[in-house]
Amino acid sequence: MSDLVIETTGLRKEFRTVRGGQRVAVQSLDLAVPAGGGVHGFLGPNGSGKTTTIRMLLGLARPTRGTMRLFGQPVPERLPHVIDRVGAVVESPKFAPNFSGRLNLQLLSDAIGAPRGRVDEALETVQLGGRDRDRYKSYSLGMKQRLAIAATLLKRPDLLILDEPTNGLDPAGIREIRETIRGLGEAGVTVLLSSHILAEVQQVCTSATIIGNGRLLASGRVDDLLGTTTAHRVVVADPERAQAVLRDAGLSVTVVPGDPGPEHPEIRVETEDAARITQVLGGAGLWLSELTPLRPDLETFFLALTDAERLGADR
Numbered sequence: 001m002s003d004l005v006i007e008t009t010g011l012r013k014e015f016r017t018v019r020g021g022q023r024v025a026v027q028s029l030d031l032a033v034p035a036g037g038g039v040h041g042f043l044g045p046n047g048s049g050k051t052t053t054i055r056m057l058l059g060l061a062r063p064t065r066g067t068m069r070l071f072g073q074p075v076p077e078r079l080p081h082v083i084d085r086v087g088a089v090v091e092s093p094k095f096a097p098n099f100s101g102r103l104n105l106q107l108l109s110d111a112i113g114a115p116r117g118r119v120d121e122a123l124e125t126v127q128l129g130g131r132d133r134d135r136y137k138s139y140s141l142g143m144k145q146r147l148a149i150a151a152t153l154l155k156r157p158d159l160l161i162l163d164e165p166t167n168g169l170d171p172a173g174i175r176e177i178r179e180t181i182r183g184l185g186e187a188g189v190t191v192l193l194s195s196h197i198l199a200e201v202q203q204v205c206t207s208a209t210i211i212g213n214g215r216l217l218a219s220g221r222v223d224d225l226l227g228t229t230t231a232h233r234v235v236v237a238d239p240e241r242a243q244a245v246l247r248d249a250g251l252s253v254t255v256v257p258g259d260p261g262p263e264h265p266e267i268r269v270e271t272e273d274a275a276r277i278t279q280v281l282g283g284a285g286l287w288l289s290e291l292t293p294l295r296p297d298l299e300t301f302f303l304a305l306t307d308a309e310r311l312g313a314d315r
């Protein structure tokens with residue numbers, strides 16, 4: 001029994017262009033999303049092949065080459081056997097505009113024969129904020145997106161695939177969707193969350209796959225991808241003396257303009273050993289007002305990877 005919820009091997013998709021040429025949207029993609037719940041980011045710049053990959057997994061597009069498995073079952077061949085365990089929001093779902101969100105869900109629930117109470121349960125999870133009896137057409141984009149997620153929850157999926165669910169939302173809408181997704185991951189649902197907004201995804205994902213030009217660039221736990229802290233930011237009243245003292249102790253130090261400005265410089269010390277910094281400064285009678293571990297964020301990591309990919313592609 002495979003412990004991967006999603007597994008693709010050598011996946012490739014070619015499209016024919018109108019001029020009779022060929023566009024490779026996905027090439028040799030090995031995607032592995034572990035079972036056990038949590039949010040897996042599927043990250044890549046616009047046009048990198050995320051939607052195409054998701055469409056193939058859901059049987060909406062046919063791969064040119066390669067194999068795919070959902071819950072260990074080969075798809076699309078065995079898709080009918082696993083599709084009940086999969087919820088997906090890929091394109092804007094079609095709801096009846098003049099019916100309430102609740103009625104829309106009730107109709108869907110009846111259509112799939114879901115047990116009574118599922119509609120309440122799904123609405124509870126996405127927090128429609130008491131607007132469930134209002135007409136769908138009066139909903140904000142964020143509410144429409146939350147209703148779409150609620151619709152997928154009617155069958156209590158083990159795997160939820162969300163393609164850019166925060167596209168077009170304002171910061172408050174993004175935060176609400178993020179909290180919903182985080183809650184689902186914590187409740188044991190495995191979520192594949194595609195996005196090109198990295199800062200956003202970093203806050204909810206435990207693991208991630210990064211693609212560029214249809215190719216795998218990196219995959220793994222977010223903590224492992226980013227590595228550990230290698231430097232600290234230090235704020236002290238006398239940065240000049242602090243620099244000298246730290247350098248005398250053999251530490252590598254750079255001075256960076258602080259926030260609110262260059263008149264409040266901060267010191268960057270290239271060590272993961274926070275205790276050593278406090279010991280050296282304290283020994284010289286210099287007291288820290290701030291000590292912050294610096295880690296690369298996913299955005300920096302992603303841009304470095306995808307820039308390298310772009311440079312490679314231009315060659």
Ligand SMILES: Nc1ncnc2c1ncn2[C@@H]1O[C@H](COP(=O)(O)OP(=O)(O)OP(=O)(O)O)[C@@H](O)[C@H]1O
Pocket residue numbers: 015016017023024025044045046047048049050051052053164196
């Ligand atoms: N039906 C199609 N016919 C031709 N080319 C296509 C088709 N669908 C996608 N493509 C191309 O395949 C590439 C990958 O597109 P895809 O939509 O999968 O990327 P994406 O990572 O989801 O991007 P985005 O973040 O913009 O949604 C793009 O170059 C796109 O133009």
